[in-house]
Amino acid sequence: MHDANPTAPSALHPDTVAIVSGRPPHEPDQPMSVPVHLTSTYVAGGDLEYGRYGNPSWTAFEDTLGALEGGRCVAFASGMAAIAAAFDLVEPGGTIVAPRHSYTGTVAALIEREEHGRAKAVFVDITDTAAVAAASTDAAMVWFESPTNPALEVADIAAIARAAHEHGALVAVDNTFATPLLQRPLELGADLVVHSATKYISGHSDVLMGAAVAASDDLAAALVQRRSLYGAIPAPLETFLALRGLRTLPVRLERAQATAQELVRRFAGHPALDEVRYPGFGAIVSIVVRGGAEPADALVQRTSLWVHATSLGGVESTFERRRRWPLEQPTIPEGLVRLSVGLEHVDDLHRDLVAALDTLDSLG
Numbered sequence: 593m594h595d596a597n598p599t600a601p602s603a604l605h606p607d608t609v610a611i612v613s614g615r616p617p618h619e620p621d622q623p624m625s626v627p628v629h630l631t632s633t634y635v636a637g638g639d640l641e642y643g644r645y646g647n648p649s650w651t652a653f654e655d656t657l658g659a660l661e662g663g664r665c666v667a668f669a670s671g672m673a674a675i676a677a678a679f680d681l682v683e684p685g686g687t688i689v690a691p692r693h694s695y696t697g698t699v700a701a702l703i704e705r706e707e708h709g710r711a712k713a714v715f716v717d718i719t720d721t722a723a724v725a726a727a728s729t730d731a732a733m734v735w736f737e738s739p740t741n742p743a744l745e746v747a748d749i750a751a752i753a754r755a756a757h758e759h760g761a762l763v764a765v766d767n768t769f770a771t772p773l774l775q776r777p778l779e780l781g782a783d784l785v786v787h788s789a790t791k792y793i794s795g796h797s798d799v800l801m802g803a804a805v806a807a808s809d810d811l812a813a814a815l816v817q818r819r820s821l822y823g824a825i826p827a828p829l830e831t832f833l834a835l836r837g838l839r840t841l842p843v844r845l846e847r848a849q850a851t852a853q854e855l856v857r858r859f860a861g862h863p864a865l866d867e868v869r870y871p872g873f874g875a876i877v878s879i880v881v882r883g884g885a886e887p888a889d890a891l892v893q894r895t896s897l898w899v900h901a902t903s904l905g906g907v908e909s910t911f912e913r914r915r916r917w918p919l920e921q922p923t924i925p926e927g928l929v930r931l932s933v934g935l936e937h938v939d940d941l942h943r944d945l946v947a948a949l950d951t952l953d954s955l956g
C-alpha cells in the first residue's frame with residue numbers, strides 16, 4: 593500500500609501502530625501517555641460534556657485498536673457489553689446465525705433473547721461454509737467466532753461474509769482469540785469486530801473491558817448511541833490499563849504463540865491425551881484428557897505453574913476443564929482442558945504439565 597503520508601497508520605506495521613497510536617502530540621511538556629481523567633463531567637461547550645459520553649482515555653484506546661483492526665472502535669465496559677450492543681443492532685425478531693461452539697456467554701445471551709422473543713438464534717457448525725451460507729439466507733446478522741472457544745474451529749470468514757451480504761445480513765466477528773495481529777475480519781468483509789479486551793488486549797488478568805470496531809461510521813455511531821444511552825461504559829483507569837496492555841500485545845502474542853506451538857509439538861502423542869487441538873496460530877491450545885472429566889479434573893489440581901482459572905490471554909499460563917461450566921456445549925468433550933499459554937519459559941511450562949500428565953498415566 594502506498595500512502596502519501598509515511599507516518600499515517602496504514603503505512604506502519606501493526607507493532608508500530610500499537611506503540612505510536614493514541615498518544616499526545618510530540619510537544620514540550622506533553623505526557624507520553626494520555627493521563628487518567630477521573631471526572632464525571634467537563635466544562636460545558638466542548639466535545640465531551642459528560643462522563644457517559646466521552647473520556648480522553650477511551651479516545652486514546654479506541655484510536656489504537658481502531659487503527660489495528662482498520663475500523664472505528666467503540667470501547668465498552670466488558671466483552672459482553674460490546675456483544676450486547678452488537679446484538680441490539682438487530683431489529684426485534686430478526687435472526688442471528690452463530691457458531692454452536694461460541695463463548696458460553698454469547699450462546700446464553702442469544703438463547704435469552706430468543707426466550708423473550710427479541711431475536712431468533714440459529715446455531716451452526718462454523719466450519720461448514722455451505723451450511724452457514726444456507727442458514728444466512730434470512731438472517732439479520734451472521735455472528736462468528738473464529739477460532740471458536742474452546743473447540744478451536746476455524747471459519748472461512750471471507751466466503752461466509754460474501755454469502756451473508758448477498759442476503760443483506762450484517763457480519764460480525766468476535767476476534768478475541770486471534771486479535772487484529774493474526775486476523776483482521778474487516779479486511780475479510782466483516783462489518784463489525786468485537787473483543788473481550790479482558791483477554792489478550794489487556795493481557796495481565798487485571799482488567800475487564802470490551803470493544804466493538806465498525807467498518808462504517810454509521811455502524812460506529814449506532815454503537816456509540818447505545819453506549820451513551822444505556823451506560824455500558826468502561827472506567828477511565830481500566831481503559832488506561834487496556835491501552836497499556838495493547839502497546840505490548842505484538843511482543844506478548846509472538847512469544848506466547850511460539851511457546852504454544854512448541855508445546856503442541858511436545859505433547860503430540862502423549863499417552864494421557866486423546867487429542868491436542870490447535871488451529872495453527874494463536875496461543876490457545878485445547879487438550880482432550882483420556883478418560884474424561886475425572887482425570888481432567890485431577891490434572892488441573894496437580895500443576896504448580898499452570899493456574900486453574902477461567903479466562904485467558906494473560907501473561908500467566910492458565911487452564912481449565914470447560915465442561916465444568918453447566919452452560920458449556922455437550923458436544924465439547926468432558927475431558928477437554930483449554931490451555932491459555934502465557935509468557936513463562938517453555939521448558940518450565942512443559943515440565944510442569946508433563947509431570948501432572950504422567951501422574952494420570954500411572955493411575956492407568
Ligand SMILES: *Cc1c(COP(=O)(O)O)cnc(C)c1O
Pocket residue numbers: 670671672673695697737741766768769787788789790791800801802903
Ligand atoms: C471472555 C470472552 C467474552 C466475554 O468477555 P468479557 O470481557 O468477559 O465480558 C466474549 N468472547 C470471547 C471469545 C471470550 O473469550
